[in-house]
Structures are given as structure tokens and as C-alpha cells.
Amino acid sequence: MSIPSGLGILSLLFFNLADTYFVSLLGTDQLAALSFTFPVTFILMSIMIGLGSGLSSSLARLIGKGGKDNIAAYTVNGLLLGLLFTVVMTTIGHLTIAPLFNMLGAETRLLPYITQYLSVWYIAVLFLVVPLMGNSALRATGNTKFPSLVMAVAGLINVVLDPLFIFGWWFIPAMGIQGAAIATLISWALSMVASIILLMRSQLIAAFCFTIKDTLNVWRRVLRVGRPAALSQMINPLGNAIIMSLLAGYEASAVAAFGVGIRIESLMLITITALASSLTPFIAQNLGAGQDDRARSALLACAKFSVVCQLIFYVLIAVLAQPIAGLFSDDPAVTEYIVVFLRIVPLAYGALGIVILVANALNAYNRPGSSLLLNLARLFLVLLPMAWLGSELIGPTGIFAAIAIANILMGGASYLLATKISEGNDS
Numbered sequence: 001m002s003i004p005s006g007l008g009i010l011s012l013l014f015f016n017l018a019d020t021y022f023v024s025l026l027g028t029d030q031l032a033a034l035s036f037t038f039p040v041t042f043i044l045m046s047i048m049i050g051l052g053s054g055l056s057s058s059l060a061r062l063i064g065k066g067g068k069d070n071i072a073a074y075t076v077n078g079l080l081l082g083l084l085f086t087v088v089m090t091t092i093g094h095l096t097i098a099p100l101f102n103m104l105g106a107e108t109r110l111l112p113y114i115t116q117y118l119s120v121w122y123i124a125v126l127f128l129v130v131p132l133m134g135n136s137a138l139r140a141t142g143n144t145k146f147p148s149l150v151m152a153v154a155g156l157i158n159v160v161l162d163p164l165f166i167f168g169w170w171f172i173p174a175m176g177i178q179g180a181a182i183a184t185l186i187s188w189a190l191s192m193v194a195s196i197i198l199l200m201r202s203q204l205i206a207a208f209c210f211t212i213k214d215t216l217n218v219w220r221r222v223l224r225v226g227r228p229a230a231l232s233q234m235i236n237p238l239g240n241a242i243i244m245s246l247l248a249g250y251e252a253s254a255v256a257a258f259g260v261g262i263r264i265e266s267l268m269l270i271t272i273t274a275l276a277s278s279l280t281p282f283i284a285q286n287l288g289a290g291q292d293d294r295a296r297s298a299l300l301a302c303a304k305f306s307v308v309c310q311l312i313f314y315v316l317i318a319v320l321a322q323p324i325a326g327l328f329s330d331d332p333a334v335t336e337y338i339v340v341f342l343r344i345v346p347l348a349y350g351a352l353g354i355v356i357l358v359a360n361a362l363n364a365y366n367r368p369g370s371s372l373l374l375n376l377a378r379l380f381l382v383l384l385p386m387a388w389l390g391s392e393l394i395g396p397t398g399i400f401a402a403i404a405i406a407n408i409l410m411g412g413a414s415y416l417l418a419t420k421i422s423e424g425n426d427s
Helices: 002-024 028-064 071-095 097-103 108-140 145-167 177-201 212-248 252-268 270-288 292-319 321-328 332-364 368-393 396-420
Strands: none
Touching (some): 002 028, 002 177, 002 321, 028 071, 028 108, 028 177, 028 212, 028 252, 028 270, 028 332, 071 097, 071 108, 071 212, 097 108, 108 145, 108 270, 145 177, 212 252, 212 368, 212 396, 252 270, 252 292, 252 321, 252 332, 270 332, 292 332, 292 396, 332 396, 368 396
């Protein structure tokens, strides 16, 4: 389940990496502006990911118990809920661009670039609701191949369109940083059409008796897991936004480097992200079928795999840090910070992977509140205090070291939690 799912996640990350690479060719200011937008845009995407987790968990338990009559009602009503949330959040986002990024520490000269990008991106993300949440519904049925293929093709389209709209070609004018958002909009719109076709063919979108009562019932079930799951997903980009504001107190090159670093982080964690996305429905289905031991064994095996897998990735990324940094900037200050990030922070990605896996598993165990508390503890009790201390003592390098130490500490705590986990709730 995880291999095709990983392909889909990889394609989604290509949107960000392609945007980062081509925008970096415009200059350090444009790259810094794009870096500032990343935590904010990912918060919106996190809402959809969290609601998708709620939808996937609910569907998987339903299927595990042998009940497949209501899957279309669950899917359609879940997608409507996701669309409603996204419309509300993007409307708020449009109205608060300037004050929000002033609060985050963005310099005045960066605001025009931020506004150009987000004014289009806030429209583009509406087209992502169906592909992102629809994929979660399909994963609950065990189907990860075709939705991942759709996202892979969309990622390829985005890579092709990025330079055309950013730098211009033939009848297409050069649009700069805004062109990256336009390319993303087109790619996501096409993926939405393909995803709707897949959902219809899988009978996840089908005719059913639509009532307000049933809709509200599905929303309550999805939100039971989806609400805390969305908050949990939002914690990481929220933490990145706060760290970004700490770095903004030094120089734009540190912000630009951190923006590149967290995009590379997403790529390095793709294996764990794919495992986590498959682990949730896997555990939920097994719990629904009464296979508690099998669910627990899967979680512990994935946690151990995270450490080994990420250690191998760390060795590769540490050796190649300098040439990788050169791909994203020719500014010596920016490349130096990127190298420092890549040689410190990824050392703890194995531990961070355990946190991600356990947090997702808790959603499948119908304990979304515990998942939320785990992520809140990581951010507010460990990561941010240590990042502030590192900033005061050493500066940007101290912040990067604090991130690694915090992830190692929370990874160890999460593994201890995983060894004791059991269902202990109503099915």
C-alpha cells in the first residue's frame, strides 16, 4: 500500500520543490518570500490531510466490519466538509495577507512577492480538496495505485508549466513568482477532474439518499478523528512559521535557507509519510476485524524501519549537502545555511518518523485527542523552547541543532508509547 502511496506523495512534494527551484532563479528575495508562504500554505493543506485522515479512518473501520453500503455517503459528505473548510480558510487568508506576514517578520520588500503568489494559490488550493481527501478515501479501500498515478502526472505537469509561466515563453508573458502559483492551479485542476473519475469508478461517489441528518452524522464521525488530526497536522507548519520568525530576526538568507531545508525535509520523509498514510487504514481495518495484535505489530515494525531508513538517507544527504545547496541558490550566505541545515536536522529524521507514525496510529486507534497532545507536547514543551534557547546562544545554527535534539527526544518518547499502545476504546 505504501509504495504507490509514496509515489503520490512524492508528486505532491514536486509541486513545492519545482516551485522552490525555479523561483530561486529569480533571486534571494523571491526565494525568501516563497519560504515565508510555505508554513501558511501547508497549514491549509494540513486541514485537508487531517480531514482526510478522519474520512479514511471512518471508512476503513466501516469496511473492516463488513459494512460497505454507506461508503458513497461517507465519501461525498466528507468531501463537502473539506470544501467548506477550505473556502472559509482561503477567504480569511485573502483578507489577512499583509498583517499576517508582517507579524511573521517578513520585510516590507518581500510583501509584494508574497501577495502575488498567495493571491493565486488561495484559489488553486480549492482544486486540491478532491484529490487529497479523495485519495484518503481510496486508501481506506486498499486502492493506492491509481490515485497516486494521478498525482504523479499532475506533479509532472507542474514541473513543465513552472518555467513557462515564471519566465515566459512564446505568447505566455513572464509572471515571476506568481507564475509558479498559476502552474500549480492548472495542475491541481486537472488532477481534480481525474480524481472525480476515479472516485466514480470506485463507487465512492455514487447515488445515495441525501439528507441533512445523514450529512451531519457523517461530519460528526469524520470530525471526531479529523478535527484533532487536522490540528495535529497544522502543528508542524505552525512551528515552522514561528521558527521562520526567529530566523527573520537575523537575515533573509537564513529564512530562504530554512524554506529550502523544510522542502528537502518533506522529500526525505516521503517514505515515512507514505507508511503513515497506509498504516492508518491498515490498523483501523485490523481493529475493526478484531486483529489487535497484528495492528500493534505493524506499528512497532514501522517505527524500527523509520530509524534504519532515515539513517541511510542522512548519510547520503550529509555527503551531498554542498551540491544540493548549490542547486537552490548561488548566494554564498544562503548556501552556507542550507549546508548547515542538511548536516544537522536530518540526523533526527528517524526519530521524527516515529513521532509521525505513532501520531497517525493513534487516529486509527480512535484516540485523536492523544495524537493531538503528542504533537502539542513536541512543539510547545520541547521544540520551541529549545529553538528559542538555541537562537539566543548560537543563532540560526543553534535553532537547527535544537530542532534535531527535540525530534530525538520526542521520537524516544513516542516509541515508548507505541510499545504500550492497545485499543482500549469503543470500536
